[in-house]
Amino acid sequence: MRLSVIGSGYVGTTIAACFADLGHDVVNIDVDEETVATINDGDPPIHEDSLDELVATHAGSESTGRLRATTEYDAVLDTAVTFLCLPTPQNEDGSIDLSIMEAGAEQLGDTLAQKPDWHSVVVKSTVIPGSTADVITPVIETASGKTAGEEFGVGMNPEFLREGSAVHDFLDPDKVVLGADDDRARDDMRAVFDPLIEQADAPVVETDTRTAEMIKYANNGFLAAKVSLINDIGNICKEFGIDAYDVAEAIGLDHRISDQFLRSGLGWGGSCFPKDTAAIRAAAREQDYEPVMLDAATEVNDRQPERLLSLMDRHVDVTDERVTVLGLAFKPGTDDVRNSRAIPVIDGLQNRNANVVAYDPVAADEIQAHFPGITYADTPSDALDDAAAALVVTDWPEITELDDEFDAMATPVVIDGRRAIDRRDGLVYEGLTW
Numbered sequence: 019m020r021l022s023v024i025g026s027g028y029v030g031t032t033i034a035a036c037f038a039d040l041g042h043d044v045v046n047i048d049v050d051e052e053t054v055a056t057i058n059d060g061d062p063p064i065h066e067d068s069l070d071e072l073v074a075t076h077a078g079s080e081s082t083g084r085l086r087a088t089t090e091y092d093a094v095l096d097t098a099v100t101f102l103c104l105p106t107p108q109n110e111d112g113s114i115d116l117s118i119m120e121a122g123a124e125q126l127g128d129t130l131a132q133k134p135d136w137h138s139v140v141v142k143s144t145v146i147p148g149s150t151a152d153v154i155t156p157v158i159e160t161a162s163g164k165t166a167g168e169e170f171g172v173g174m175n176p177e178f179l180r181e182g183s184a185v186h187d188f189l190d191p192d193k194v195v196l197g198a199d200d201d202r203a204r205d206d207m208r209a210v211f212d213p214l215i216e217q218a219d220a221p222v223v224e225t226d227t228r229t230a231e232m233i234k235y236a237n238n239g240f241l242a243a244k245v246s247l248i249n250d251i252g253n254i255c256k257e258f259g260i261d262a263y264d265v266a267e268a269i270g271l272d273h274r275i276s277d278q279f280l281r282s283g284l285g286w287g288g289s290c291f292p293k294d295t296a297a298i299r300a301a302a303r304e305q306d307y308e309p310v311m312l313d314a315a316t317e318v319n320d321r322q323p324e325r326l327l328s329l330m331d332r333h334v335d336v337t338d339e340r341v342t343v344l345g346l347a348f349k350p351g352t353d354d355v356r357n358s359r360a361i362p363v364i365d366g367l368q369n370r371n372a373n374v375v376a377y378d379p380v381a382a383d384e385i386q387a388h389f390p391g392i393t394y395a396d397t398p399s400d401a402l403d404d405a406a407a408a409l410v411v412t413d414w415p416e417i418t419e420l421d422d423e424f425d426a427m428a429t430p431v432v433i434d435g436r437r438a439i440d441r442r443d444g445l446v447y448e449g450l451t452w
């Protein structure tokens with residue numbers, strides 16, 4: 019099938035390259051000219067495992083030619099189905115900001131006005147229940163002069179991939195959710211996903227667009243709350259001198275709990291858990307419901323960085339001292355620093371007037387806009403040299419394998435937010451929950 023994918027970020031590039039790999043002809047549409055040029059050169063615009071091979075195989079001069087990128091929305095006209103993979107950021111009050119989606123939908127509608135035959139539009143972005151039917155569809159209808167369900171179809175297909183394993187997660191999903199309010203859109207979505215469903219043998223949930231939208235928030239809210247619950251339990255373990263990882267291993271043997279997402283520590287960051295929990299909490303309040311559990315999950319998460327810093331304060335006064343931050347990405351395997359726990363940790367260090375030296379194998383450039391005034395080291399050894407304390411924020415392999423490097427510190431105080439480093443003689447070691 020011929021597909022267009024609007025938005026070429028983490029989700030858009032990944033699904034476009036994967037759909038091309040599954041045999042579809044795909045065009046990626048993005049406003050960013052550099053992103054478009056990068057893809058057309060056969061390179062992905064983001065750092066994501068296995069994506070470089072896929073983009074090189076399908077885009078660029080020596081490729082199958084099944085993937086290309088453009089800034090022109092007119093490219094939609096040669097395709098049967100369009101996926102909207104645009105950002106859905108949060109407003110100051112946490113609620114969803116649909117303005118980018120609306121702008122994209124309007125451009126798409128303007129373009130569809132020129133298309134004589136049926137077209138299906140699939141919302142892939144994470145949007146609050148009702149957004150597809152009540153906001154995005156009317157924008158496309160007005161701009162195109164067409165009627166949804168009669169001249170074009172609309173579906174909602176939430177995405178569950180994780181950054182760092184996006185390609186693997188997309189090609190081997192736990193489930194595929196196809197939300198549609200009309201039969202032709204549902205048929206088009208089935209046709210797009212048929213090769214994936216066959217290859218991955220994934221269960222398919224067919225539903226309406228509102229339920230599909232809610233499934234995404236329920237999924238992310240549940241996982242975020244699970245991490246916060248193990249962090250809450252972990253904080254209690256720490257007070258009792260019990261290792262929360264031993265406890266997690268035991269409770270994870272209960273199939274009803276499962277062993278996934280039980281790694282306690284600094285908590286969740288990234289582009290989605292913080293924004294999606296904030297958006298669904300704000301939406302719940304608009305419906306006059308107090309989302310007590312999701313509020314609590316957020317509160318526990320917000321407190322973990324300060325708990326890490328107060329553990330450090332017990333051992334060393336960092337005023338005017340060199341302090342090392344190990345890891346800046348919100349998790350290993352990505353250069354994404356959006357809502358990384360590194361941000362509140364560095365803020366806390368700056369409030370203490372420490373001289374911050376940060377190391378990350380790939381994400382230093384990304385965080386420089388937040389913290390232009392701190393020092394960025396090229397290696398963990400350079401970062402640790404002569405430091406009064408080291409704080410572990412991201413459990414990259416380059417960080418978990420550190421050992422002798424800590425001996426070059428002025429005072430070897432290691433405060434570990436990710437259970438990345440082993441306790442040993444010669445280190446003053448504190449784990450956040452163990």
Ligand SMILES: NC(=O)C1=CN([C@@H]2O[C@H](COP(=O)(O)OP(=O)(O)OC[C@H]3O[C@@H](n4cnc5c(N)ncnc54)[C@H](O)[C@@H]3O)[C@@H](O)[C@H]2O)C=CC1
Binds near residue numbers: 030047105143178
């Ligand atoms: N990042 C992730 O792991 C996941 C993200 N999601 C959801 O997917 C959606 C997209 O997220 P990301 O891919 O992370 O966003 P992103 O910020 O990485 O990429 C968005 C892309 O859209 C482009 N863009 C902005 N306005 C445009 C317009 N009018 N027309 C064409 N292109 C435009 C930008 O230049 C950028 O390349 C969000 O709703 C997010 O919540 C869902 C699952 C996973």
Ligand SMILES: O=C(O)[C@H]1O[C@H](OP(=O)(O)OP(=O)(O)OC[C@H]2O[C@@H](n3ccc(=O)[nH]c3=O)[C@H](O)[C@@H]2O)[C@H](O)[C@@H](O)[C@@H]1O
Binds near residue numbers: 280
């Ligand atoms: O909607 C999204 O964007 C995506 O959000 C998360 O994916 P992602 O944010 O890429 O990363 P995760 O692996 O879920 O980690 C999120 C945060 O939780 C933290 N985490 C995760 C697991 C754990 O046991 N402990 C823990 O602290 C990680 O360090 C990270 O900061 C979800 O896992 C994806 O299913 C979803 O598609």
